[in-house]
Amino acid sequence: MSTGEELLRTHGLRVTRPRLAVLEVLTGGGHLEVDEIARRVRVRLDSVSTQAVYDVLGALSRAGLARRIEPAGSSARFEARVGDNHHHLVCRGCGEITDVDCVVGRRPCLMPSEAHGFELDEAEITFWGLCPACRSRRDAETETARRANHDTENETTWPASHDTKNQTMRRASHDVANVTQRSGPEDGAGLKKPAPSRTVPVGM
Numbered sequence: 747m748s749t750g751e752e753l754l755r756t757h758g759l760r761v762t763r764p765r766l767a768v769l770e771v772l773t774g775g776g777h778l779e780v781d782e783i784a785r786r787v788r789v790r791l792d793s794v795s796t797q798a799v800y801d802v803l804g805a806l807s808r809a810g811l812a813r814r815i816e817p818a819g820s821s822a823r824f825e826a827r828v829g830d831n832h833h834h835l836v837c838r839g840c841g842e843i844t845d846v847d848c849v850v851g852r853r854p855c856l857m858p859s860e861a862h863g864f865e866l867d868e869a870e871i872t873f874w875g876l877c878p879a880c881r882s883r884r885d886a887e888t889e890t891a892r893r894a895n896h897d898t899e900n901e902t903t904w905p906a907s908h909d910t911k912n913q914t915m916r917r918a919s920h921d922v923a924n925v926t927q928r929s930g931p932e933d934g935a936g937l938k939k940p941a942p943s944r945t946v947p948v949g950m
Contacts, residue, residue, distance in 0.1 A: 750769045750773075753769065764799070765806070768783060768802045771787055777843040779823055784796045812826060815843070817834070817843065823843065
């Protein structure tokens with residue numbers, strides 16, 4: 747396996763401590779943003795500016811030792827896997843990026859209908875979707891929301907109608923009782939009995 751110094755010399759680059767540190771960080775794997783690369787480089791070196799890291803990444807990319815990718819809506823990322831024309835899977839939820847090997851066999855999507863005079867050497871394809879972790883989180887949130895809606899419907903629909911029915915029955919019973927009390931006693935035929943008359947003796 748080639749060392750960092752050998753790789754730099756083979757690709758015509760002067761060997762410097764920042765270049766060796768950045769190359770070491772990239773060969774550790776991943777698709778890293780510049781700030782993250784700079785943070786890891788500073789662990790290896792006493793001091794290095796973010797602009798110096800940008801300059802090193804530019805030199806490594808031009809020499810074919812690093813690859814820059816920039817998914818839509820994301821800042822630039824850099825990786826050490828180069829030369830195999832691989833593609834990427836990007837999660838819409840958390841932004842995780844995963845390598846995927848180039849499609850094998852017939853690849854019509856990688857061949858433009860018209861090259862317009864270009865000498866093509868690479869095709870970059872990005873697949874978008876949800877990673878397993880984000881899919882699990884989405885499904886859990888969906889199930890939680892479904893249960894919450896179901897419980898809300900039970901609390902606001904069935905109990906409300908049930909209570910309304912009970913209230914209506916209680917009011918009806920109360921009204922019947924009030925009417926009976928106001929009407930006075932009835933005879934056996936259901937007719938209201940006349941109030942007893944009072945006879946006043948003459949001459950009293």
